[in-house]
Amino acid sequence: MVETNWAGNLTYRAAELRKPESLGELADVITASPRVRALGSRHSFSPIADTEGTLVSLAQMPREIEIDTGAATARVSAGLRYGDLVPALDAAGFALANLASLPHISVAGAVQTGTHGSGDRIGSLATQVVGLDLMTADGEVRMLRRGEPDFDGAVVALGALGVVTHLTLQIEPTYEIAQTVYEGAEWDEVLPRFDGVTGAGDSVSLFTTWQDAGAIDQVWVKARPGRAHADAVRAAGGREADGPRHPVPGVAPEPCTVQGGMPGPWHSRLPHFRLEFTPSAGAELQSEYLIDRRDIAAAVEALRGLASKIAPLLYVCEVRTMAADDLWLSPAFGRETVGLHFTWRPDSAGVEALLPRIEEALPASARPHSGKVFTMDADSIRRRYPRWDEFAALRERMDPRGRFTNDYLARLGLG
Ligand SMILES: Cc1cc2nc3c(=O)[nH]c(=O)nc-3n(C[C@H](O)[C@H](O)[C@H](O)COP(=O)(O)OP(=O)(O)OC[C@H]3O[C@@H](n4cnc5c(N)ncnc54)[C@H](O)[C@@H]3O)c2cc1C
Known part of the structure; x- marks a missing residue:
């Protein structure tokens, strides 16, 4: 079987890919194979979905x-x-x-x-x-x-x-959402008013290429009607873009959802990219580290210090925010969270050589996104999740024979 993930950086090692069409067929697949992993739409960059046994896709199950x-x-x-x-x-x-x-x-x-x-x-x-x-x-x-x-x-x-x-x-x-892109904000102006900037709408993303360590190239503000208040973005130097933009500099904006402050259905504005186009850059790798929101200034300082190393490998970096939650392995477990995302050029060796430096420089609250590329070791990850050991015990109880384990989980000490 030769099947790759969406990005093409990973060829699954699985012996077979099964596509059951009913719960009964799914049960047969699961119980027949000593090692099974579910496969979604293959958009993870890490080998999280891989197995040497059977991959099982639900794409042909009834659509309910x-x-x-x-x-x-x-x-x-x-x-x-x-x-x-x-x-x-x-x-x-x-x-x-x-x-x-x-x-x-x-x-x-x-x-x-x-x-x-x-x-x-x-x-x-x-x-x-x-x-x-x-x-x-x-x-x-x-x-x-x-x-x-x-x-x-x-x-x-x-x-x-x-x-x-x-x-x-x-x-x-x-509900409706309107999306407006601002350009020209500066980190030194954004950090003192970070809450105002990320609170400028219901959903806000900051994009930077780190080519200029002081610059934020774009701020995307998505807001329900009447809920946009971009004063802090403007005070940080942001000016409304004079036309649609793609987050990756120099890429045509057609794949992107409608901008320019025009309201439209929630699902046609909340994603950056439209379903009928290739999202993001296409040929790429991604990494993301989710930090405690209180660490944003230290994290930005760390990345600015590495900007000259990051920029040559990078298409774009995106900064997003999340509310805290209670889900044990959620990167936002237990604290208001900021995601520091990197869309890398498809240079696996270069990216993997740089990631340890980024991981060492970021605050200790940084948790890697499990679907993206990282090099952090199991102990460091385990220490960053207060309920990690309870999850390990739950896994052991629910799957005592390790049918759903794989090398990725073993590397994390889960199986
Ligand atoms: C262009 C691009 C943009 C992205 N943007 C974002 C973003 O905005 N925010 C973000 O957080 N991430 C983002 N990602 C990462 C992506 O959302 C995650 O990697 C996600 O897991 C991909 O889902 P998938 O269906 O492709 O899962 P896969 O990569 O196929 O699988 C991921 C994991 O889910 C498990 N899984 C899949 N289906 C099931 C099932 N039915 N039951 C149990 N386990 C299952 C797999 O076993 C595997 O462990 C992006 C990725 C790409 C390529």
Whole structure:
């Protein structure tokens, strides 16, 4: 089997890729193989999904979206992409609280890695989950609901507990978002008013190439009507862009969602990129470190110190914010969080040589995004997650024979 991830930096080592069409077939696949991993839409850059055994994709399972208007929830098939789900929600008059930068990713794959968008008061996509149906190593489906003992450990679980077959998501009445891009802000002006800048809308992203260590090239402000207040962005030097922009300098803006302050449906503004185009740069690698929000000044100082090393390898760096959550392996567990994301040129050797320097320089609160490239060792990661050992015990209890373990998890001491 020769299958690669989306970026092409990884060829899966799996002996086979199975695509069951029913829960019964899925159970047969799981119980027949000593090593199984669920595969989403393959957008992770790390080998998190890989296995030497069987990869199982849910892409051919029935596509279910059951909306409970009274409870304001939607029970959805785990293999659906957000891009397939959101028009159906919107047509029924509902929305999600947030989306990632792209709609191309599967719901289960995104949730399992703690994938996030931006927003001071909005949690990662996993915080929208109120229930999950998990097929465990014995082929039985276990339903976990928010408030139950294992739930907080099972939502962001790196695919280690089993194959999620359905997720129940919190939904809310549909809403509009307008997106405006500002250029020319300066770090020295942004840091003293960081709360004002990231609070300029419901979801704010700062982009920099680190070519000029003092500059923030673009600030993207996404806000519901009447909720944009960009005074702090302007006070930090930001001026409204005179046309649409792509976050990567020099790239045409067609793949990007509508800018210019024009309101539109939530799902057509919250992601940066449109479903029908290749998102981001295309040929690339990504890394991200999620820090305690209180460490933002120290983190920026650390990155400015490495700017001359980072810039030659980089397309663009994005800074986003997340509300704290209670999900054990969530990078935003227990603290207001800032994500420092790097879209790298596809130079694996160069990136892997630089990452240890970035990891050493960043504050000790930095937790690597599990779906992206990092070099941090298991002990350092474990120390940064207060509930790590409880997750390890949950994994041991739910998958005692290690059917869902792989080299990636073993490297982290999980199996
Ligand atoms: C262009 C681009 C932009 C991105 N933007 C963002 C962003 O804005 N924010 C962010 O946080 N991340 C971002 N990412 C990273 C991406 O969201 C994560 O890597 C995410 O996990 C990808 O989801 P996937 O469906 O491709 O999962 P995969 O990469 O296929 O799998 C990821 C993990 O999920 C597990 N998994 C998948 N399906 C299931 C299931 N049904 N049951 C149990 N486990 C399962 C897999 O076993 C694996 O461990 C981006 C990636 C790309 C390529």
